[in-house]
């Protein structure tokens with residue numbers, strides 16, 4: 001049985017909400033549903049119907065995202081859900097195909113998402129494009145290395161985050177282009193983070209903030225909550241990091257030092273941090289960082305030629321890539337990629353291929369995470385010209401490592 005898919009508008013919000021509440025077993029906090037509605041780009045929303053009943057939904061945000069050497073439009077896919085009554089009947093597959101075709105019609109060539117489960121999106125040509133860390137640092141033993149960067153001009157200011165919104169927005173805008181995977185945050189994003197309407201859901205008090213600044217202005221901020229706790233009469237609080245950004249290493253280090261030194265706190269817990277977070281190098285005893293790694297962004301090249309031509313490459317590259325793509329058949333075939341640090345071209349050709357890759361492998365390498373190396377070592381990719389895959393893997397890798405840091 002197939003279920004028709006239609007673009008929807010704002011009037012469908014109660015149905016979208018219902019699909020999300022049931023699919024995710026989600027109970028919106030007061031005000032949360034209205035906020036999500038305000039963020040939804042209805043002209044980018046598609047739904048599947050069984051008669052009059054909405055049974056599945058997907059949407060996307062129109063982002064500008066940093067990629068190696070450039071900033072490009074990216075569809076940030078979100079709100080994907082299918083009613084429990086209609087699971088495993090191909091509804092998601094139909095929605096994904098319709099969404100990718102729609103993005104192509106709009107002239108958008110890259111899609112990205114955070115997956116609720118990592119086994120879902122590979123079949124639609126998405127590849128794991130970045131990873132992130134969750135970690136806990138116990139305060140005792142959290143000393144920094146002896147030569148950690150310190151700037152006597154810097155000072156810490158305790159703030160209520162909503163009161164310094166423009167400082168926070170400006171600071172974030174100044175760092176967003178530094179690392180692939182980061183996207184511009186609009187007013188609705190900051191409303192949601194700094195408005196802190198659902199703070200009681202976190203069980204750790206309101207959002208708190210610190211600014212690192214000197215006479216010239218703000219050089220960094222940290223956002224966090226603190227869960228108060230006493231164990232056997234001893235202060236045992238937990239500081240939960242929401243975000244920390246800085247323009248320079250000294251400001252970053254000072255913010256972290258202030259978080260780790262907070263009174264009545266025995267540990268700092270952070271989720272969704274970059275795999276090369278400088279805090280790792282700052283800690284003198286790195287075993288104090290109890291860490292877990294997980295997939296973060298999944299990337300899909302909607303239009304292989306335009307996507308590959310939109311980024312820069314670490315080393316010169318000139319290869320014919322044969323792409324396998326049964327979900328977006330317009331991508332299937334051979335493409336010559338010619339490029340280097342200052343840009344690239346990519347065009348369809350009939351020449352003999354140097355490598356054959358599933359489109360998901362290109363998605364996983366797109367932001368520079370070096371995933372092609374892993375796929376190569378795992379024996380998952382085919383090369384026809386010896387050394388071609390290694391050359392492509394090196395060219396597509398990038399420093400710093402990609403990281404998004406803000407789920408959507």
Ligand SMILES: CC(=O)SCCNC(=O)CCNC(=O)[C@H](O)C(C)(C)COP(=O)(O)OP(=O)(O)OC[C@H]1O[C@@H](n2cnc3c(N)ncnc32)[C@H](O)[C@@H]1OP(=O)(O)O
Pocket residue numbers: 023024077078079080081082083086087088089090091092093094113114115116117119120123
């Ligand atoms: C970007 C985001 O929004 S991520 C959020 C995704 N949504 C959720 O996690 C909410 C809860 N889950 C759901 O709503 C649904 O189960 C969905 C959206 C994950 C799947 O929807 P369905 O309509 O059941 O998927 P559909 O029937 O099209 O399945 C297609 C294929 O994916 C597989 N699949 C579906 N869900 C999952 C899953 N959670 N894990 C692994 N495989 C899955 C199916 O087995 C099927 O495999 P096949 O192609 O080999 O036959």
